[in-house]
Amino acid sequence: METIQPSTFDLVVLGTGLAESIVAAAAAKAGKSVLQLDPSPHYGGSWASLRLSELRSLLQSLSPSNAASEGRQARQAAASGIVEGEIWQQQPEADLGPDAQYSIDLAPKVAYGGGPLIQLLLGSGAHHYLEFKLVQGSYLLNLGRDDARAASQGQPPLQTVPSSRSDVFKDRMLSPLQKRSIMRFLKAAAEALEGQGPLKDAFGDQPVQELLAQQGLDKQLQLSVLHGVLMADCVPGQAPGTAASQQQQPDNLLPFQTQLTAEQALQRLRVYLQSSGRYGADTGPFLTPLYGGGELPQAFCRAAAVAGAVQVLRCGVEGLVLEEAEEGTPGCCTGVKLSSGQVIGCQHLAASETSEHLEAFCTRGGTPCTTLRCAAILDGPLVAGKQQTLVCVLPSAEPAAQAGTAASPQATPPPVVRALAVCSSTAVCPPGRYLLYLWAAAPPVGADSDGSSAQQQAARVLQPVLAALADASELQRAAAPCGQQSAEPTVLPAAPGAKPRVLWAAFYSQSTSIRFAAHHSSGGGGGSQWPANVVPCPGPDASATFISAVEGAKQCYRLLFPPAGGANVDFPLDTRVQRQAEQQQGEPGDEQAAAASGLAEADSDDELVAALQAALQPAARPGIEPAALP
């Protein structure tokens, strides 16, 4: 392998996941020398988009019998944070179409059209490398509702989440009064964000459900706003009266944020309202990238490269070069040793938190944060006539009974499940095939008193949801999952109706955020075990949007390069920073705009004058296209 020149960098980044790539792009933009390494042959790490065959072999490599032969894939699985997985398919196997046309996200999410990710893309110039499609509909499926089960004979009763004014107008399931209350709430929230209107002081630290109820939103709308608009991800404090609200969640479990305060909700509403309607009067707030989410880290990598960063794929790292510090203080990472034997010196190190080289620093166990995921291939769209849709599935009250195992009394309620349906319109699968992603935060380990592995958990939690959304009756487990020889029937319960059929499904668990959380809980670098100049970058969590990943990446950058002027210094990729740079050159505001428009007018005037002169020139006249007249 060729040696890398130069041999020292301000920042070495291990991994090409979204957060790593954002950190690399920001550092490069700020003028640091950056080297980004990834042992795998493609960009993306835990965020990659894979071909069907690649996902299949990745999951198969997790099976112990394959461990020896598929070492490379097993390492790749570990680098993607995938703990365990299994594949379910039809018997005989359905024709899934050309493998090369699949681009399946390991960690699907949606982007707010006016949210922080898009801002970063614009600020870094990475938007030139990407295209997005609008998510055309946002729905809520409440499996806990009584009438949901009654209606489950046919199509699932998907309720529209009012994501634009046009959605509210069109929907005929909402009553007029519901329409009025939701529109009034959203309008008042928009005013409150400007510091005006009847609710300007109403968004305090009370639970947001209280405020929603006060504003006259009924229970259905409260759930719709809470999960579909505010994107409250995990089991929230349920609306009063449901059994789940009585159960106390253990406090130390990070992902189970039970309450969203009104103040936090208002900040989420800001992003939501900025995004909704941004691309036309009837458009919702969410976007999904063409060719899959794996394009996002790549785009930031390119932006980093444009700013001078060096990226090397297929480049393994043997270990970190650590400098022993004095007794009792954490050391310092001075470099990395590559598989080629070369040693690269570095001032700072950022690494994907799934990197094995961070293991040594994680003596104190972090909070487990596993995301249960499912990628399914369907033969029809989830919602007729809509190509990209987002569904929030609220769990049924008795999950364990549905899954066929005994419910333990302490069992935490099952998590909120996100579903994203995409198809060939975003070039992620062949025409005629449809992708459906499901994901949810895993209930904390320990709640599973029967000791089942996380792998079974993914299928157990997500399979009933898959069956509720689509016809999974012909699906069978492809092979016995690792660690369990199952004798029980593996055919899923039948779900008749006009739903699309599931042809293939992968259930897997992705374990991320352990080291990131551990690092940050230890005081952001001041903790005992972490070298001061090493920061782990967060992997994909169970949230529906990219907000947490972007925030995590920004946090990492600030830990590596603490802003001199206090905490609120702008991130190098923020559009605001770009604008400030421009503003320093000229007086902003109306005058500048007027001057600019005057300039434009003058330009077109010149053209006009030239055109007029050309028209008047007798010599030019025969050259002008003559009308076909006698």
Next chain:
Amino acid sequence: MHGRPRLKASAPPDPERVKAAEKKAALFGQLAGEVLARSAAKRYDPESLALSAKLLELHPEMYTGWNYRRTALVPVLEAGGEAAVAAVAGELALTQRALLKNHKSYSTWHHRRWVVAKGFCSLEHELQLVNMLLDGDSRNFHGWGYRRFVVQLMGTPAERELEYAALKINQNFSNYSAWHSRTVLLPVLHGTPDSSAAQAAAELTATLRAAALSADPADVTGKDQPQASAQQQQHAGQQQPQQGAAGPTPALTAAAAASAGPHVSAAATAAVPKEALDEEYELVKQAFYTEPEDQSGWFYHRWLLGCSLANWEQARGSEAEERECKALLAVLNREQQTCKARLLEVLDMEPEAKWALLTLTRLREVQQQVLCESGTATAAEEASGLAAQVVEGYARLKELDPLRSGYYKDAEEGRAQVVARPMAASA
């Protein structure tokens, strides 16, 4: 286009810009003078026409330039053949370039209609173009008018167009043109079988061909508004664009306008049945509850009310009168409930609830008139109660909306039209 901030007129004019503008004006004058001179000399040679094309491309507003071209085109189009096809293609390309410069140029749109009505081109292509325009700017009334013109030539069924209007309303219901489109289409759709849409279209095509020399776009380029707002337009002193000396054959023009305008066709005189109106009432109700401050829906509601009233008026003197009267009163009561529910909910916090209050007051006024005319003693009693409520309503409106207090005063004294009648009923 909507939603674009108006540029501030900067106070002192820049002398350089003034100079540039003068130069531009002089050149324009020179070019326009040349074209007018050739027009006066009746010179229709290719060079002169190319010159006028250049002028119109740079400045599409010049009616005389278009008229000059039409006069030149007439013999070519009458002769037909390949020359006519090529000439039409040339005119379409020219108007397209001009419309890209100003997509609200009345004269350009009119010229394009005149050319398309001659045949010699693909209507499907025209429909595609206008669809693209309306996707980009869904409230461009020129586009809506042109679309109606094209689909009538094509003989597209009214149902399909009604669906298109519904699609656009679903995308953004704050769209006068789309609501207006429904006021045009519903009477056509529910017309008597012997005046089907296809026949109306055939008649229209024939008329247009006959009136080929006519240069008057009449109401077809008129600004779209539900007809309810016609009276407001008058208040505002708005006038239809004047042709001036442009129209060469006024008599023919009037005839063409009378029979070609979409809402004066034979089919339009048919009443819209109650069931269809109920669906529309339900549709527009969604707009009231989504965004009560948007006015377009309230105007459409006023047209619907006019239709309900027309159904009753048409039945007067016939045996259906009592039934129609009952139906009308039921509609009035139901719609009052809608307005009242809105009012109870919003009046204290939303000042724009004036639309609900105004509509409620108008509904009561109509109900009072209907009751008075039905003549029974109990009805008279009820009517006097309503009259008091009407006075009260207008008084409250004067407080809520002092800018329009004069209008409410007129309404209170019976000098404002309470409901907008459909064309046939008011004629």
